[in-house]
Amino acid sequence: MINKGDKIPEVNLVKATENGPEQVSSSDYFAGKKVALFSVPGAYTPTCSAKHLPGYVEKAEELKAKGVDEIACTAVNDAFVLGAWNKDAGSEDVTMLADGNGDFAKAVGLEMDGSGFGLGTRGQRFSMIVNDGVVEELNVEAPGDFKVSAADYMLDQL
Numbered sequence: 001m002i003n004k005g006d007k008i009p010e011v012n013l014v015k016a017t018e019n020g021p022e023q024v025s026s027s028d029y030f031a032g033k034k035v036a037l038f039s040v041p042g043a044y045t046p047t048c049s050a051k052h053l054p055g056y057v058e059k060a061e062e063l064k065a066k067g068v069d070e071i072a073c074t075a076v077n078d079a080f081v082l083g084a085w086n087k088d089a090g091s092e093d094v095t096m097l098a099d100g101n102g103d104f105a106k107a108v109g110l111e112m113d114g115s116g117f118g119l120g121t122r123g124q125r126f127s128m129i130v131n132d133g134v135v136e137e138l139n140v141e142a143p144g145d146f147k148v149s150a151a152d153y154m155l156d157q158l
Contacts, residue, residue, distance in 0.1 A: 001109035009107035016083035016096035033069035038127040043085035059151035060093035066158035
């Protein structure tokens with residue numbers, strides 16, 4: 001599993017944009033900025049839609065006031081689903097980074113087996129502060145919890 005002080009591994013992600021999916025390498029995306037990244041097991045799932053994404057939308061200005069350049073959400077979903085979810089429940093303050101094949105989740109060692117719920121392999125619920133490609137803070141939830149990956153928790157770390 002990735003740790004504080006580690007560099008984000010090189011993988012391709014797909015950024016959901018108004019013009020459609022845009023492929024981006026993790027090294028390019030995280031270079032030269034401070035990113036508040038949070039991962040959800042899936043778009044449109046209960047906790048993710050009711051608490052996780054809305055918390056980052058609500059706290060976006062506070063996060064930016066504390067030095068965050070960009071807020072990003074990743075999930076093992078495709079860019080079309082993440083784009084629709086952001087349009088329905090998010091904001092322009094949150095960049096959606098699709099990890100459709102779970103390559104990012106695997107590369108950071110934070111994948112989970114959701115096959116018991118018909119979800120297959122997904123990313124765990126976590127958050128991290130990434131500064132110029134290096135993990136400054138890492139918050140991984142225990143299964144079923146939603147505490148340390150919340151926007152409020154991250155605000156306290158900044």
